Amino acid sequence: xxxxxxxxxxxxxxxVTALAFVALMVFEWGMxxxxxxAGGVGEIGRVNGTPVYYEEYxxxxxxxxxxxxxxxxxxxxxxxxSDIEDxxxxxxxxxxxxxxxxxxxxxxxxxxxxxxxxxxxxxxxFAQNPGFLTDGQFDFQKYQxxxxxxxxxxxxxxxxxxxxxxxxxxxxxxxVSTGIYxxxxxxxxxxxxxxxxxxxxxxxxDPGQRIPDSEIEISEADLRSYYDDHEEDFEQPLRAEVRxxxxxxxxxxxxxxxxxxxxxxxxxSILEGEDFGEMALIESSDEVTATENGDLGVFPKGRMVAAxxxxxxxxxxxxxxxxxxxxxxxxxxxxxxxxAQDSAxxxxxxxxxERSDAAEIxxxxxxxxxxxxxxxxxxxxxxxxxxLETQEVELSTEFALLAGxxxxxxGAEWAFEEAAVGDVSPVFETSxxxxxxxVLSTSPAGVLPFDEARGTIEAILLQERKMQRARESGAGLxxxxxxxxxxxxxxxxxxxxxxxxxxxxxxxxVPGLGRFNAxxxxxxxxxxxxxxxxxxxPSNAFIIELLSxxxxxxxxxxxxxxxxxxxxxxxxxxxxxxxxLESLRTAARIxxxxxxxxxxxxxxxxxxxxxxxx
Numbered sequence: 001x002x003x004x005x006x007x008x009x010x011x012x013x014x015x016v017t018a019l020a021f022v023a024l025m026v027f028e029w030g031m032x033x034x035x036x037x038a039g040g041v042g043e044i045g046r047v048n049g050t051p052v053y054y055e056e057y058x059x060x061x062x063x064x065x066x067x068x069x070x071x072x073x074x075x076x077x078x079x080x081x082s083d084i085e086d087x088x089x090x091x092x093x094x095x096x097x098x099x100x101x102x103x104x105x106x107x108x109x110x111x112x113x114x115x116x117x118x119x120x121x122x123x124x125x126f127a128q129n130p131g132f133l134t135d136g137q138f139d140f141q142k143y144q145x146x147x148x149x150x151x152x153x154x155x156x157x158x159x160x161x162x163x164x165x166x167x168x169x170x171x172x173x174x175x176v177s178t179g180i181y182x183x184x185x186x187x188x189x190x191x192x193x194x195x196x197x198x199x200x201x202x203x204x205x206d207p208g209q210r211i212p213d214s215e216i217e218i219s220e221a222d223l224r225s226y227y228d229d230h231e232e233d234f235e236q237p238l239r240a241e242v243r244x245x246x247x248x249x250x251x252x253x254x255x256x257x258x259x260x261x262x263x264x265x266x267x268x269s270i271l272e273g274e275d276f277g278e279m280a281l282i283e284s285s286d287e288v289t290a291t292e293n294g295d296l297g298v299f300p301k302g303r304m305v306a307a308x309x310x311x312x313x314x315x316x317x318x319x320x321x322x323x324x325x326x327x328x329x330x331x332x333x334x335x336x337x338x339x340a341q342d343s344a345x346x347x348x349x350x351x352x353x354e355r356s357d358a359a360e361i362x363x364x365x366x367x368x369x370x371x372x373x374x375x376x377x378x379x380x381x382x383x384x385x386x387x388l389e390t391q392e393v394e395l396s397t398e399f400a401l402l403a404g405x406x407x408x409x410x411g412a413e414w415a416f417e418e419a420a421v422g423d424v425s426p427v428f429e430t431s432x433x434x435x436x437x438x439v440l441s442t443s444p445a446g447v448l449p450f451d452e453a454r455g456t457i458e459a460i461l462l463q464e465r466k467m468q469r470a471r472e473s474g475a476g477l478x479x480x481x482x483x484x485x486x487x488x489x490x491x492x493x494x495x496x497x498x499x500x501x502x503x504x505x506x507x508x509x510v511p512g513l514g515r516f517n518a519x520x521x522x523x524x525x526x527x528x529x530x531x532x533x534x535x536x537x538p539s540n541a542f543i544i545e546l547l548s549x550x551x552x553x554x555x556x557x558x559x560x561x562x563x564x565x566x567x568x569x570x571x572x573x574x575x576x577x578x579x580x581l582e583s584l585r586t587a588a589r590i591x592x593x594x595x596x597x598x599x600x601x602x603x604x605x606x607x608x609x610x611x612x613x614x
Contacts, residue, residue: 044598045089046591047096052089054597061088074249077429079410089592097584102168105175109167117163119144176580177573182565188557191564192506195552199502200523203477203491204512205534205541207470208463216465218458226457227450234448234456237397240415241441245383245390246404247367247427247434251353263323263330263351270320276334279349285329286350294334294347301341308333312344329353367434371427379424379438392440405433415439463539470541474534478543481531487545503550513537519544 045052064084069076076084120140127138134142147156227234266283270276277293284290301313307326312335315321321333329352338344355363366386373382383390393402400412410428415437419425424438473494480490491498501510506524509515513523514537522535526546534541557564 042597043593045092045593046589047093048100048588050096050100052092052096057088057092060091061085064088064091072431074431077431079407079428079430082410082413085594089594093585093588093590094581097581097588098169098172101584102172105172107168107171107175109164109171113167114160114163117167118147118159123159123162173573173577177576180569180572180576182568182572184561187561187564187568188554190568191557192552194505194507195557196524197503197505197550198523199500199547199549201487201498201500201545201547202513202519203487203496203498203543205470205474205496205543207466207541208539211466211469213462215469216462218461218465222461223454223457224450226461227453231447234453236443236445236448238416238445239394239396239443240412240419240439241392241394241443242411242415242437242439243379243390243392244402244405244408244411244435244437245370245379245388246402247363247370247388248404249355249363249431249433251355252359255355255359256353258356259330259351259353260323260325263332263349266349266351267320267323267332270332276320276347276349279332280347283351284349285352286348289348289350294349295336296346296348298337298343298345300343308348312346313338313341363434367427367429370434370436374424374427374436377424379436382424382436395437397445402435402437405430405435408435408437411435411437415442467536467541471534471536474541474543478531478533481543481545487531487543502547513542 042054043051044054044057061084064087065076065081068080068084122132122138122143126132126143131146132138132143147159151159266279270279280290280294284294286294289296302309304312305326305328308324308331311321311324311331311333315333315335317335317338319334321335324331324333329350332349332351334347336345336347370382370386370388373385380390391403395402395408395412395415397412397416400408402408402411408428408430411425414425414428419439421439421441425436427434427436429435477490477494481487488498499512501513504510504520506520507516510520513519517537518535519537519542522532522542523544523546526532526544528546528549530546532542532544534543536542
């Protein structure tokens, strides 16, 4: 039986090989270790003179495409197709760079290393093969007996190829990431930053709102001087002014009502005697829990989204709770156990918000109609005929956002690379919407002219000078507080409010103060009862008084120190490997010929991993 299972999973085993690279080296190194093209259809690029072959690129593309599609219910959009194409090419480049580096460093693998790895380090995924399990646990003896007596030659050759690829790469990773030393004081500092907390009260000086613009003088010479001294700040990318129209994929009220009605119907059937677990298996869209009778396991308070979390810790235990609505859909909830307000065990059946078939067809029909109209008229005219609103926005090579559609990189690419002023695009798609744009004007990359930068400069100088005024007036308030006047009294005399904050740690975001700024640092630099100088964040200024400090627990830190060391080492290794690979890419001569070689067969082919031709 084991033999049959292994033969049926031959292709899967080879995919395991690729996925193992991800787990081993953080990113995917690539595919074919030989660097040779399987079919010789053609090159789509080169890396330091080594060809990037179309067949290998297409295999990586298909793999990524399938991974993305398996993680979402919606069909892959044209924007995602473009992103997957780029990601697949990047992976091929990475794979070739790594092969070249293995060769340069002379890293090899011996027969003995292959035998040892095969015996004692099976490929990831084998642990789930039923033929190798005993009482639900991976059985090394079964696995080793299989290799010795039952594995056929084809499978053994595949495993050998796997290890001859993985082992050298593992050696390379160790060479790149060697020499990481983590002293205890560094680990303690990280622990302290996460766990030491303070409580404060503070006076926000709020110069932007409290000081009128009319009190600040800015001359023409001031504006010119700032522009001349900061010309590099006004470098602008290629830009295009476009008019856009958006067809949102947002669910209609009728679709939401249908989900609510279906959830109510299922809940009622359970109350009338239907088995909760069977209904979860049949009805729930949560694939992870549906096969487990809807069981979510044990989780602490605060782990789930707010509405669901509140319901779990308020509903009667052992009963079918009222239906809970979240952004995921409608939840039919049963709380099985609860330990005060600490943790709970619950099960749910998720009925998602989905467009009906009729709504889906209507949306696609309107998208087709919009594109057809765009072939013969402006976006404004097409939108008017369909009863849609338009918007005018500026897209750039660095920032391409259209309200209601989100990131519209595909549309921006069309505007910059294919379109002329007055052209109307085809309909593009994102996860949020379908959209169409018309190019109204374009602006080349370069330094923004002074007249266009004037408004920005005025705002910057206003903020700077208001902040200077706040520093001066705030220093007087600090002096009074340090002389003995209570902070609340001083604030009241100045018409300012006092706000409490905390407890919070160094790494936390603090409403009103922000995160990782001078104000947070000042709070942790004070002694209890001490008052700070005026400290600034990018948009405000504060006077801070420390009320209490709770030190980090050194005993608790010692108990987790070694696991923390391993976690931090892993993070540093990942960052070092990523930086190393980026340095290889920077130094490499990379030629990308996809635009010359690959052409879509037709519009629908853009949605398929097979949609390429020559």
